Amino acid sequence: MVDKQVAQAYWKMNLRLIAGCIVVWALVAYGIAMFFREALSSIRFGGVDVGFWFAQQGAIITFVCLVFFYAWRMNQIDKKFGMNED
Amino acid sequence: MSQFTINMVFIGLSFALYIGIALWSRAGSTKEFYVAGGGIHPITNGVAVAGDWMSAASFLSMAGMVAFMGYAGSAFLMGWTGGYILLAMLLAPYLRKFGKYTVPSFVEDRYQSKAARMIAVVSLLCISLTYMIGQMTGSGVVFARFLEVSVDAGIWIAAGITFFYAVLGGMKSVTYTQVAQYCVLIVAYLVPPIFISMQLTGNPIPQLGMISEVTGESVHVMTKLNGVLTDLGFAEYTAYAADPLNFFLLTATLMVGTAGLPHVIIRFFTVPKVADARWSAGWALVFIALLYLTAPPVASMARLNLMDTVYPNGSQANPIDYEHRPDWMNNWMETGLLKFEDKNGDGLIQYYNDANPAFKATADERGWAGNELTVNNDIMVIANPEIAKLPGWTIGLMAAGAIAAALSTAAGLLMAISSAVSHDIVKVTLKPDLSEKGEMLVARIAMLGTLVVSAWLGMNPPGFAAQTVALAFGLAASTLFPALMMGIFSKRINGTGAIAGMLAGITLTLVYIFMFKGWLFIPGTANFPDTKEFWFFGVNPLGIGFFGAIVNFIVAYGVSLATQPPPQEIQDLVESVRYPKGAGAAINH
Numbered sequence: 001m002v003d004k005q006v007a008q009a010y011w012k013m014n015l016r017l018i019a020g021c022i023v024v025w026a027l028v029a030y031g032i033a034m035f036f037r038e039a040l041s042s043i044r045f046g047g048v049d050v051g052f053w054f055a056q057q058g059a060i061i062t063f064v065c066l067v068f069f070y071a072w073r074m075n076q077i078d079k080k081f082g083m084n085e086d
Numbered sequence: 087m088s089q090f091t092i093n094m095v096f097i098g099l100s101f102a103l104y105i106g107i108a109l110w111s112r113a114g115s116t117k118e119f120y121v122a123g124g125g126i127h128p129i130t131n132g133v134a135v136a137g138d139w140m141s142a143a144s145f146l147s148m149a150g151m152v153a154f155m156g157y158a159g160s161a162f163l164m165g166w167t168g169g170y171i172l173l174a175m176l177l178a179p180y181l182r183k184f185g186k187y188t189v190p191s192f193v194e195d196r197y198q199s200k201a202a203r204m205i206a207v208v209s210l211l212c213i214s215l216t217y218m219i220g221q222m223t224g225s226g227v228v229f230a231r232f233l234e235v236s237v238d239a240g241i242w243i244a245a246g247i248t249f250f251y252a253v254l255g256g257m258k259s260v261t262y263t264q265v266a267q268y269c270v271l272i273v274a275y276l277v278p279p280i281f282i283s284m285q286l287t288g289n290p291i292p293q294l295g296m297i298s299e300v301t302g303e304s305v306h307v308m309t310k311l312n313g314v315l316t317d318l319g320f321a322e323y324t325a326y327a328a329d330p331l332n333f334f335l336l337t338a339t340l341m342v343g344t345a346g347l348p349h350v351i352i353r354f355f356t357v358p359k360v361a362d363a364r365w366s367a368g369w370a371l372v373f374i375a376l377l378y379l380t381a382p383p384v385a386s387m388a389r390l391n392l393m394d395t396v397y398p399n400g401s402q403a404n405p406i407d408y409e410h411r412p413d414w415m416n417n418w419m420e421t422g423l424l425k426f427e428d429k430n431g432d433g434l435i436q437y438y439n440d441a442n443p444a445f446k447a448t449a450d451e452r453g454w455a456g457n458e459l460t461v462n463n464d465i466m467v468i469a470n471p472e473i474a475k476l477p478g479w480t481i482g483l484m485a486a487g488a489i490a491a492a493l494s495t496a497a498g499l500l501m502a503i504s505s506a507v508s509h510d511i512v513k514v515t516l517k518p519d520l521s522e523k524g525e526m527l528v529a530r531i532a533m534l535g536t537l538v539v540s541a542w543l544g545m546n547p548p549g550f551a552a553q554t555v556a557l558a559f560g561l562a563a564s565t566l567f568p569a570l571m572m573g574i575f576s577k578r579i580n581g582t583g584a585i586a587g588m589l590a591g592i593t594l595t596l597v598y599i600f601m602f603k604g605w606l607f608i609p610g611t612a613n614f615p616d617t618k619e620f621w622f623f624g625v626n627p628l629g630i631g632f633f634g635a636i637v638n639f640i641v642a643y644g645v646s647l648a649t650q651p652p653p654q655e656i657q658d659l660v661e662s663v664r665y666p667k668g669a670g671a672a673i674n675h
Contacts, residue, residue, distance in 0.1 A: 007661070007664075007665060010665065011664055014664075018175045018176070021171065021175060022171075022175075025168060025171050029164050029168050029337065029341075030334070030337075033160065033164065034330075034333070034334060034337070037326065038326065045297065046296070046297025046298065046306055046308070047297060047299075047305075047306025047307060047308035047309040048297060048306075048308050048324055049324070052157055052324045053297070055157060055160035055163070055164060056152075056157075056160050056163060056382035057293060057379060057382060059160075059163075059164045059167070059168065060163060060164070060167045060375050060378050060379055061375070061379070063167050063168055063170065063171055063371060063375070064368070064371050064372055064375050066171055067170055067171060067174045067367055067368040067371050068368045070171075070174060070175055070364065070368075071174065071361075071364035071365050071367070071368050074179075074361075074364055075361045075364065078360075078361065078666055082667070083665050083666050083667045084361065084666060084667065085359050085360060085361070085666055085667060085668070
């Protein structure tokens with residue numbers, strides 16, 4: 001059985017990590033690519049504004065990085081708290 | 087060799103590969119039939135998830151939607167990838183730790199209720215059936231074009247082939263055929279845009295081509311496209327979303343729905359460890375992103391090439407003569423998915439936006455009496471190599487890839503549906519003494535029934551393939567995702583709350599969709615026309631799932647607070663799924 005205090009600290013770390021990733025996720029998809037697109041429209045390259053590029057390319061690239069970051073960081077936290085399997 | 091023969095060779099070769107794999111890994115016991123006997127490597131599993139996930143909607147329909155919607159089409163791009171973040175962080179590892187085969191069995195154990203399980207099963211069936219209709223529509227387009235038959239005949243052929251190999255093997259063969267199908271579909275998707283990007287911009291990487299200058303002209307691809315489109319009364323490709331509310335709602339619905347899709351979730355039960363479930367979600371997204379990052383250049387370049395074909399001397403000059411139309415137009419006219427009507431009788435193909443009142447003066451001045459060319463969104467991707475005049479083998483490759491995309495998802499959905507019917511409904515609820523053999527038989531009958539119903543509804547679909555599939559995501563968002571997520575992250579949610587939440591979510595979403603799309607999607611039974619004036623508060627039925635999810639969360643939490651907290655054993659169960667230690671292999675029950 002897992003020690004109660006360790007378990008709580010572990011779960012708290014996980015929740016904090018999830019919250020951080022969700023903030024980045026929302027900022028990219030709903031921020032840069034959506035609600036702030038007009039405000040950022042002066043930043044342009046390759047014939048498009050940065051919001052358009054994020055909506056069609058940048059957001060997806062960020063998502064890939066985020067999922068791997070979460071897996072890597074979480075597996076590290078597992079080990080730190082002795083929660084990993086074998 | 088004629089183009090038809092080339093297509094047949096490519097389709098034939100790819101099928102020989104899938105059937106070979108299916109035969110090689112025929113499933114034995116029920117356990118193998120469902121989860122391929124446990125340990126599949128996270129990368130292999132990621133490829134299989136990607137193959138399973140990317141359907142006719144992603145392959146055929148999505149770039150077509152983006153091509154005609156421009157920026158607003160990004161809802162599909164971000165929605166269908168962003169959901170993997172939610173899946174990877176909020177569901178997959180914990181459900182893997184829980185370690186049972188199906189989503190309904192988690193719901194039953196967590197909420198200690200057979201009723202909750204039944205609601206989850208019904209939701210799962212609604213989601214998967216709607217999804218299947220989209221697949222059948224998409225397959226119909228592909229088979230119609232490449233076998234040179236009608237769309238309806240194409241749908242029935244697709245149904246027959248899907249049944250054939252979903253029955254041959256279970257999940258194991260499906261896992262490995264899905265790996266093969268992913269490889270075929272991704273090659274088919276990536277090759278034509280490389281050539282097209284080279285032709286257009288001289289840059290072989292389509293993602294860079296999209297933001298480069300057109301060869302020989304000092305103007306960017308996007309700037310040129312915007313110019314051509316506005317010349318013909320269309321909105322700019324990069325214009326802000328005309329309907330920001332629904333753009334947001336559709337993105338959010340697709341994200342939440344992705345995380346609640348039962349046929350994707352069960353994939354994470356097949357990896358050996360909890361840590362692998364996390365990696366697997368990452369790999370799945372990498373393989374998915376390969377296609378999703380290519381779809382935007384495909385879309386913009388296809389749109390530009392289409393405009394160039396119709397207006398070879400520029401959008402200010404006259405369009406092409408109907409007599410000199412290219413072959414690909416002929417081919418698609420035969421399927422009925424491309425239509426030409428010479429409204430002003432001048433023999434030229436006027437293609438413009440006649441729904442734009444501000445453009446009417448220009449159209450009158452040019453002697454145009456209405457738009458004369460109708461292009462079905464779903465044909466853009468497969469017509470793309472033909473429009474760009476690429477060699478015949480790229481078209482054959484496209485045929486094989488499109489069929490792989492549609493069939494791989496259809497097979498995965500059939501597995502989810504048949505296991506829900508045979509295991510969750512018949513074995514667990516109605517007839518617990520059913521033998522393993524009996525269970526397999528029921529599973530196969532369920533597959534056959536599903537195919538017939540979805541093929542029939544696919545002939546009169548509620549929208550383009552991507553839109554039909556989006557409805558399925560709305561259902562997933564409003565039912566399973568909240569129930570699963572709260573089941574893991576809250577110890578306070580009890581059975582009564584979860585049941586009330588799921589019922590509220592699915593009722594709101596289904597009723598709203600049916601009011602505009604027809605009851606059970608049967609044509610002619612809708613209460614209102616599916617247009618903005620009639621939508622309640624301007625909410626498109628495609629985006630209602632997000633509200634369904636919020637209602638589900640609020641109702642479930644409110645009802646739970648008003649009733650008894652779950653017993654200690656359930657709180658311990660919730661506690662245990664949160665910690666990876668001691669997961670062990672997935673177990674039967």
